[in-house]
Amino acid sequence: MRRRNRRTTLCAAIAAGVVAGTATVTAAETAIRREPSDHTFIAGAHLPPLLTASGEPVRLRYAILCGDDATLADGDPCDGGGDVYVRAGHAGSFTRLTLLRGADSREGRYFADVPADIAASPTGFSYYAVLRDDRTGATTMLPAAGAAAPQDSYPIGAAVSVALGAHRFAATQPATKRVVEARWGTAVGELGLTGGDTAARIGPSSFDVSADGTVTVLDEVNGRVVRWHRGVASATPVDVPPALDDMAVAPDGSVFVADGTRAAGETPLLRTFGPDGRLRATTHLPERTWSQLRMSPDGPVVQEHPSEQWMPPSRAAGGKSGRRLADGSRLVVLRVGADEIRVARIVNGAVHASWRVRSATPLGEVQLAEPMGNRLLLVAKVYTEADDEYDVLVLDADGVARRFSISSAAWAETAPLARFRLVGTTLYRFGSDAAGAFVDSYDLGGVR
Amino acid sequence: MKALVAFGGAFLVALAVTGVTIARTGSFQTASCNVATPQASANLTRDGALNYAYVAVYEGYQWGGGCWNNDDVDSSYGDPIGVTWPHGEGGDCSGLTFKTWRESLDTTNAGHFYWAPLRNVHGPYTAQSFRYGYGAPNGTVPKSAAAAMDGFASDSHVGMIFFPATTGGDDIVEAKCEYCGTDTWYRTYRSDSSYGGIRRLGWTG
Numbered sequence: 001m002r003r004r005n006r007r008t009t010l011c012a013a014i015a016a017g018v019v020a021g022t023a024t025v026t027a028a029e030t031a032i033r034r035e036p037s038d039h040t041f042i043a044g045a046h047l048p049p050l051l052t053a054s055g056e057p058v059r060l061r062y063a064i065l066c067g068d069d070a071t072l073a074d075g076d077p078c079d080g081g082g083d084v085y086v087r088a089g090h091a092g093s094f095t096r097l098t099l100l101r102g103a104d105s106r107e108g109r110y111f112a113d114v115p116a117d118i119a120a121s122p123t124g125f126s127y128y129a130v131l132r133d134d135r136t137g138a139t140t141m142l143p144a145a146g147a148a149a150p151q152d153s154y155p156i157g158a159a160v161s162v163a164l165g166a167h168r169f170a171a172t173q174p175a176t177k178r179v180v181e182a183r184w185g186t187a188v189g190e191l192g193l194t195g196g197d198t199a200a201r202i203g204p205s206s207f208d209v210s211a212d213g214t215v216t217v218l219d220e221v222n223g224r225v226v227r228w229h230r231g232v233a234s235a236t237p238v239d240v241p242p243a244l245d246d247m248a249v250a251p252d253g254s255v256f257v258a259d260g261t262r263a264a265g266e267t268p269l270l271r272t273f274g275p276d277g278r279l280r281a282t283t284h285l286p287e288r289t290w291s292q293l294r295m296s297p298d299g300p301v302v303q304e305h306p307s308e309q310w311m312p313p314s315r316a317a318g319g320k321s322g323r324r325l326a327d328g329s330r331l332v333v334l335r336v337g338a339d340e341i342r343v344a345r346i347v348n349g350a351v352h353a354s355w356r357v358r359s360a361t362p363l364g365e366v367q368l369a370e371p372m373g374n375r376l377l378l379v380a381k382v383y384t385e386a387d388d389e390y391d392v393l394v395l396d397a398d399g400v401a402r403r404f405s406i407s408s409a410a411w412a413e414t415a416p417l418a419r420f421r422l423v424g425t426t427l428y429r430f431g432s433d434a435a436g437a438f439v440d441s442y443d444l445g446g447v448r
Numbered sequence: 449m450k451a452l453v454a455f456g457g458a459f460l461v462a463l464a465v466t467g468v469t470i471a472r473t474g475s476f477q478t479a480s481c482n483v484a485t486p487q488a489s490a491n492l493t494r495d496g497a498l499n500y501a502y503v504a505v506y507e508g509y510q511w512g513g514g515c516w517n518n519d520d521v522d523s524s525y526g527d528p529i530g531v532t533w534p535h536g537e538g539g540d541c542s543g544l545t546f547k548t549w550r551e552s553l554d555t556t557n558a559g560h561f562y563w564a565p566l567r568n569v570h571g572p573y574t575a576q577s578f579r580y581g582y583g584a585p586n587g588t589v590p591k592s593a594a595a596a597m598d599g600f601a602s603d604s605h606v607g608m609i610f611f612p613a614t615t616g617g618d619d620i621v622e623a624k625c626e627y628c629g630t631d632t633w634y635r636t637y638r639s640d641s642s643y644g645g646i647r648r649l650g651w652t653g
Contacts (some may be wrong), residue, residue: 041502045596045611045619063495063596063611065502075489075550075562077496104653105495106595108611200605200625243628261628264506264520291615291634305634308614335616338592362592364639365616380616381639385591388641408641416617416636 040068042078043288044131044142045306046108050321050334051342051354054157058119060084061108062099062142066133077105082131082139084112088121090152090349099129123350124154143307144286149319151307154332156344156354162399167361167382169389173404175440179428180215180228183436189233191437192221193412194242203412203437205260206247206293207430209423215439217430218247218257225255225277228439236277246293246415248300256300258285258293260415270300270313286316292417296324322346325371333369338362341380343369343395355395364388368420368427375401377427377444379420381408390419392427394444402444409433475535476523481515481568486561492550493653494597501548501597501608501621503565504630508538509623514547515539515568522629529626538630539570541606544623545578545599546571548608549648551585558584558649575606578646591638591645598647600637606646607637 045063052058064080081101085094097112110131118125128150132139143149184193184203195201204226206218215228220242224235243260250256253275259268267288272281287304294301301310301323309319322330322344330346339362344354355376357363364381367390371377378393382405394402409431410419421428427442508522512532516539517523524536539547547569550560555572563569573583579601581588589598599608600620607622610632618638623630637643 043502045498047612048614050614063498065495065499067499067503075496075500076491077493077499105493105498106651108596109495109653195625196604202625241627243625244633260633262631264522289619289631289633291613291617303615305613305619305632306611334614341616362639363616365636381636383591383639383641385644386641388639410640416634417615 040136040138042066042131042133042138042140043306044129044140046129046142048151048308048321049153050151050308050332051154051156051344052119052124053159053342053356054155056119057116058114058125058153060086060112060114060127060129062110062129062131063105063108064110064131064133066136066138068136077109079134080110080132081134082110082129084127084129085147085150086112086114086118086125086127088118088125089123090126094127094147094150099131120155122155124152126150126152143309143316143319145317145319148317149309149311151309152321154321154344154346154351156342156351156356158351159342159344159354159356160395160397160399162355162357162393162395164357164359164361164391164393164403167359167389167391167405169384169387169405171405172389172407173392173442175429176426176443177441178438179213179231179441180217180439181436182217182226182233182438186222188235189226191217191219191226194221201412202242202244203414203432205244205413205415206418207421207428207439208247208249209421209428209439210249210253211251211423213423215428216247216249216255217437217439218245220245225273236275238271238273238277239279240271244413244415246290246418248293248295250295250299254280256293256295258290258302262288270302283313285313286311286319292415294323297326297328298324329371331369331371333366335363335366341366341378343376343378345371345376353397357393357395359391363391365417367417368422370422372422372425372444377422379406379427390429392442404442406442407431409438412437476537477510477513477515477535477568480517480523480537481566482564484564484567486552486563486567486569489550489560489562491652492560492648492650494595494651497548497550497597497608497648498610498621501544501610502632504539504544504548504623505621505632506629507565508536508629509540509626510534510536510538510543511540511626512543512570513537513539513568514543514563514570516565516630518565525626525629527626539623541623542573542575542578543570544621544630545606545608546573548597549585551583551648555583560650575601576603578606579603579644581646585649587647587649589645589647591643594638594645594647597651598645600635600640600643601646602637602640602642602644607635
C-alpha cells in the first residue's frame with residue numbers, strides 16, 4: 001500500500017514536471033511572439049524645385065506619413081499638417097506659410113504657394129518645412145536640419161536652352177576600349193551574381209576609376225573589391241552587406257561603401273576601408289536612404305533622401321542643394337516633368353552657368369553630371385516603354401558640343417547611379433550581360 | 449526527495465523537448481498571423497497606401513508571403529530564399545503590392561479591401577501579372593506618367609513609387625529580397641525597359 005502510494009507520488013511529480021516544463025516554454029515563446037507593437041512614425045516626402053525658370057510659379061508639395069497603432073487599424077492616410085518657412089535669398093529670417101490640404105495626393109496632399117516676390121528673387125529662395133501629425137502632435141523637419149541647412153532654390157532665367165528632339169535608338173557609339181571584362185563567378189577576376197527568375201538579379205553593385213586608370217569594382221556578392229590595374233586583377237576582401245551598395249575610392253586608395261540596406265530603426269551605414277580591406281570606420285548616414293555616393297574635395301559625400309541634399313556622412317547640418325566641386329562651386333541637377341533636365345553651376349551662392357535640356361523622348365535619371373573645364377558632361381537615360389539608352393551630352397555656352405548614345409547594357413542590377421564615372425577626358429561605363437560584367441571607356445578628348 | 453528529483457528531471461526534459469519542437473515547427477506566420485476577412489472600404493487614397501506600405505518597412509521579406517506586424521523587426525531574417533515553407537515575416541514584392549493596393553482575391557473584383565498587416569495573404573498576382581495589368585483592379589500606365597503609389601513591374605519584381613526624386617529616378621517602396629527586406633530605396637526602374645508602369649485603378653484621392 002505504501003509502495004503504491006510512493007509510486008503514485010512519483011508519477012504525479014513526473015507529470016507535474018512535464019506540465020510545468022511545457023507550460024514554461026510555451027509561455028515564454030508566446031511572450032516573445034506577441035511582444036507589443038509600438039510602431040509610431042512620422043515622415044515626409046517632397047520634390048524640391050531646386051532650379052526655377054523665369055516667371056514660374058512655385059508650389060511646394062509634401063506627402064506626410066504618420067501613424068500609430070490606432071490609425072493603423074483602418075489604413076487611412078495621415079491626418080497631418082504643418083508649416084513651410086521660406087525666405088528670399090539664402091540668409092535672413094523666414095516667413096511662415098501654413099500648409100494647405102488638397103483633395104488629391106498624387107503629388108503630395110499638402111502644399112504651400114511661395115509668394116511671387118520671394119519666388120522671383122534674383123538670388124533664389126530657401127526654405128524648410130515642419131510637418132505634423134495632427135492626431136498625436138508629433139513633428140518632423142524636412143530637410144532634417146531645418147533652418148540650419150534649408151533647401152536652396154536658384155533661378156536659371158538665363159539658361160542655355162538645348163532641344164534634343166526625338167531620340168534615335170540603336171545608333172549607339174562603340175566604346176573606345178573595353179578595359180575590364182569579367183565572367184560571372186567567384187575566382188579572382190570574376191564577379192559575383194545573385195538572384196534570377198524569381199528575385200532581382202543583382203551583380204557587382206558599383207565601381208570607380210582612379211587617376212592612374214585602376215578600375216575598382218565592388219563585388220559585394222563575393223564580399224570583396226576587385227581591382228584591375230593594367231589589366232591584372234587582384235581581390236581584397238571587404239565586409240559589406242550583399243545588397244545594392246554604392247562605392248567611391250579616394251586618391252589614397254581608401255574605399256567608402258554606402259550600405260544598400262539598413263538595420264531596423266537605423267539609417268544605412270557608410271563603411272570606410274583601408275586599401276588593404278581593413279575596416280577603419282563605420283558611420284550612420286543622416287537620412288533613411290540615399291541615391292549616390294561620390295568623392296568631394298573634403299572626402300565622401302552622399303546625396304541623401306528624403307532631403308535630396310548632398311551632405312558629408314553623419315552631418316545633416318552640412319546638407320546643401322548640389323554637389324561641391326574641386327573649385328568650391330556647386331553643381332545642382334534637377335529633372336523636371338518627363339522630358340527636361342536643368343543643371344546649374346553655383347559660384348559664391350549665385351548661378352554662374354546653367355542649362356535647360358529638353359527632349360521629345362522621355363528622360364530618365366541623370367547618371368552623371370561633371371564639369372569639364374567650362375563645359376559640362378551630362379549622361380542621362382532616355383527611354384520609351386520598350387527601349388532605353390544613355391544619352392551622353394557635352395554642353396557648352398552655345399548648347400551641345402558633342403553628343404552620342406550608349407546602350408544600357410544593364411542585364412544585372414547595380415546601385416542606381418553607379419553606371420558611369422569620368423576621369424580626365426575619359427568616360428567609363430559599367431555594364432553587364434548574361435556572360436558577365438565589363439567596363440568600357442569612351443574618349444572625350446578634344447572637347448575639354 | 450525522490451518526488452522532487454522526478455519533478456525536476458521531468459521539468460527539464462519537457463523544457464528541452466517542447467523548446468526543440470517549437471523551434472522546428474513554429475514560424476512567424478503560424479504564431480502571429482490570422483485569416484480574418486478583409487474589410488471593404490470606400491476610399492483608396494495614394495497617401496493612405498503610402499502610410500500602409502511604410503508600416504511594412506523593416507518587417508522583412510518572405511517569398512510568397514504577406515503577413516507582418518509593426519514592431520520594426522524582421523522576425524525571420526535569413527530564412528531560406530525562394531521558398532514559402534519558412535512562413536516568415538514580410539511580404540514579397542507582389543504580396544506587398546496586393547495588400548497595399550487593397551485588392552480582392554477574386555481577380556474580377558476591382559473593389560477596395562483593407563487587409564490588416566497581420567492578415568496572412570499574398571493574393572493571386574505575381575510581379576509578371578502586375579506587369580501586364582492582369583485582374584480587374586490592375587492597369588498599366590506610361591512610365592513617364594506614373595505618380596506616387598503607382599508602380600513599376602518587371603517579369604520578376606514589382607515596386608511602388610514612394611515619391612519621385614530630383615535626379616529623375618524614384619524612391620520606391622518594395623519588398624526586395626530576403627537580405628534586403630522591405631524598405632524605401634532610390635531606384636531607376638522608370639527608365640528601365642524591363643519594367644513597365646502599373647497602376648491600381650480607382651484611386652479616390
